[in-house]
Amino acid sequence: MDGKYNFTILKSTQFFINTTCLNPIFLSSSREKKRRRIEDLTEKMAVDGGHRDSGCDWDGRWNHVRKFLERPGPFTHPDFEPSTESLQFLLETCKILVIGAGGLGCELLKNLALSGFRLIHVVDMDTIDVSNLNRQFLFRPKDVGRPKAEVAADFINSRIPGCKVVPHFKKIQDFDESFYRQFHIIVCGLDSIIARRWMNGMLISLLSYEDGVLDPSSIIPLIDGGTEGFKGNARVILPGMTACIDCTLELYPPQINFPMCTIASMPRLPEHCIEYARILQWPKEKPFGDTSLDGDNPEHIQWVFDRAQERAAEFNITGVTYRLTQGVVKRIIPAVASTNAVIAAACATEVFKIATSAYIPLNNYLVFNDVDGLYTYTFEAERKENCSACSQVPQDLQFPPSAKLQEVLEYLTENASLQMKSPAITTTLEGKNKTLYLQSVKSIEERTRPNLCKTLKELGLSDGQELAVADVTTPQTVLFKLNFTA
Numbered sequence: 001m002d003g004k005y006n007f008t009i010l011k012s013t014q015f016f017i018n019t020t021c022l023n024p025i026f027l028s029s030s031r032e033k034k035r036r037r038i039e040d041l042t043e044k045m046a047v048d049g050g051h052r053d054s055g056c057d058w059d060g061r062w063n064h065v066r067k068f069l070e071r072p073g074p075f076t077h078p079d080f081e082p083s084t085e086s087l088q089f090l091l092e093t094c095k096i097l098v099i100g101a102g103g104l105g106c107e108l109l110k111n112l113a114l115s116g117f118r119l120i121h122v123v124d125m126d127t128i129d130v131s132n133l134n135r136q137f138l139f140r141p142k143d144v145g146r147p148k149a150e151v152a153a154d155f156i157n158s159r160i161p162g163c164k165v166v167p168h169f170k171k172i173q174d175f176d177e178s179f180y181r182q183f184h185i186i187v188c189g190l191d192s193i194i195a196r197r198w199m200n201g202m203l204i205s206l207l208s209y210e211d212g213v214l215d216p217s218s219i220i221p222l223i224d225g226g227t228e229g230f231k232g233n234a235r236v237i238l239p240g241m242t243a244c245i246d247c248t249l250e251l252y253p254p255q256i257n258f259p260m261c262t263i264a265s266m267p268r269l270p271e272h273c274i275e276y277a278r279i280l281q282w283p284k285e286k287p288f289g290d291t292s293l294d295g296d297n298p299e300h301i302q303w304v305f306d307r308a309q310e311r312a313a314e315f316n317i318t319g320v321t322y323r324l325t326q327g328v329v330k331r332i333i334p335a336v337a338s339t340n341a342v343i344a345a346a347c348a349t350e351v352f353k354i355a356t357s358a359y360i361p362l363n364n365y366l367v368f369n370d371v372d373g374l375y376t377y378t379f380e381a382e383r384k385e386n387c388s389a390c391s392q393v394p395q396d397l398q399f400p401p402s403a404k405l406q407e408v409l410e411y412l413t414e415n416a417s418l419q420m421k422s423p424a425i426t427t428t429l430e431g432k433n434k435t436l437y438l439q440s441v442k443s444i445e446e447r448t449r450p451n452l453c454k455t456l457k458e459l460g461l462s463d464g465q466e467l468a469v470a471d472v473t474t475p476q477t478v479l480f481k482l483n484f485t486a
C-alpha cells in the first residue's frame with residue numbers, strides 16, 4: 001500500500017465520520033450494526049469461554065496481525081518472506097517473559113496478548129495498592145492486596161481466549177538460569193535500576209562462547225521499557241551484541257540525596273526539613289519504638305510531617321505538606337498513564353518485530369519526553385569496551401598501595417559506570433578465600449569493618465591481585481584486578 005492510497009482511505013474515513021454525526025437515521029442503523037457485531041463476538045468468546053486451545057480462533061481473529069506477516073511491504077525486513085508460519089509461531093511456540101505487572105506490565109500484557117502472543121509468563125513481587133488503580137487497568141478495587149502477577153494473569157486469561165499467562169508472585173532473584181533460558185524474548189517493565197541490572201546480568205550469564213565467538217543461539221533479546229512521569233525510554237538489547245544496561249549506566253542519574261550537612265544545618269527547601277525528620281529525628285526519638293519508618297503508615301507520615309513543619313517554621317521555609325512528606329519518604333515519582341501506554345506500545349512492537357523477524361528492530365534506544373511539547377529521539381547506544389557486565393574484559397582498579405579499603409569501596413559505589421549498592425569484596429590470600437568487607441550480614445560487617453581503615457598494603461594485597469566483588473546489581477561476581485599506582 002503506498003502513501004497516496006493510504007491518504008484516500010483516511011479522507012473517506014473522515015467523511016464517513018462526519019456523515020454519521022450529522023445523520024440520525026444513519027447513526028441508529030450503525031449503532032444497531034455495532035450492537036449486533038458485539039453480540040456476535042461475545043457469543044464467540046463465550047463459546048470458547050477462555051478455553052485454552054487453539055480452537056478459539058474464529059474467522060478473521062488475527063486479520064490485523066496477518067496484514068503484517070502474510071504480505072510484502074516497503075518497510076519489512078530485507079530478508080522477510082511473507083508466510084503463515086510466523087503467526088503460527090506467535091500463537092503456538094513463542095514464549096515471552098514479562099517482568100513487572102505494574103503500570104508498564106499491564107499495558108505490555110494486554111498489547112502482547114492482543115498481538116497473538118499466548119505463552120506469556122509474568123513475574124512481579126508486589127501486591128495491588130489502591131493507588132495503582134488509576135492506571136494499572138487489569139486491577140479492580142476488589143483486588144487490592146492480591147498479588148499483581150496473579151490478578152493480571154487471571155484478567156488476561158479470562159478476557160482473551162486462548163491466552164495462557166502464567167503468573168509468578170516472586171522476585172526475579174528467586175529464579176535461576178534454567179527458568180530464564182526457556183524464553184524466546186524477555187520484556188522488562190520495571191521501576192528499579194537494580195532489578196534491571198540484575199536481569200541484564202542474568203541474560204549475559206546465559207551467553208555461551210566458543211573460542212571467543214558468541215553462539216547466537218544463546219542470546220535472549222531483552223526489551224526494556226522505563227518511565228518516570230512524562231519521560232520514558234524503550235530499548236532493545238541483544239546481550240553480548242549490542243549495548244547492555246551497564247554499558248550505558250552513566251545515563252541513569254544517581255538517586256538524588258540531599259547532602260547531610262544541608263539537611264542537618266542549612267535547610268533551604270521543604271524537602272530538607274522532611275529529610276531532617278526522617279533521617280535524623282526518627283531514629284533518635286523512636287516515636288513508635290523500634291519499628292522502622294513505614295511510608296504506607298499514615299501515623300508515621302503524620303509524625304514526620306509534624307516534625308518537618310516545626311523545622312520549617314524555625315528556618316522560615318514554606319511548602320511542607322502532608323502530600324510532599326509522603327512523596328519524599330516514599331520517593332514517589334508521579335506515574336503518568338499515557339507515558340506508560342506509549343512506552344509499552346513501543347516495547348510490544350519490538351517484541352513483535354523480533355519474534356517474527358518481519359521488521360528491523362529498533363536500533364536501539366528510544367527517548368520519549370512530553371514534559372514540554374513532545375519530543376522523541378532514537379539513537380544507537382554503543383557498547384562499552386570495558387563494560388563490567390558484558391565485556392568479558394577484567395576490570396581494572398587503580399590505587400596506590402597506601403589507599404584504604406574504604407576508598408575502594410567508595411569507588412565501587414560512586415563511579416558512574418559501576419554504581420554498586422553494597423559491594424562485598426573477597427580475595428584469595430595465601431591460597432585461602434578471605435572476605436575483606438561484607439555489608440549484608442551484620443556479624444560479618446562488624447568483623448570486617450576494621451579492614452576499611454586499613455591500607456591495601458596492610459591488608460596484604462599485592463599488585464595484580466584479583467578482587468571478587470558481589471553486589472545486588474548483578475547475579476554474577478565481578479572480577480577486578482588491582483593495579484598499584486605509584
Ligand SMILES: [Zn+2]
Nearest residue numbers: 244247387390
Ligand atoms: Zn555492557
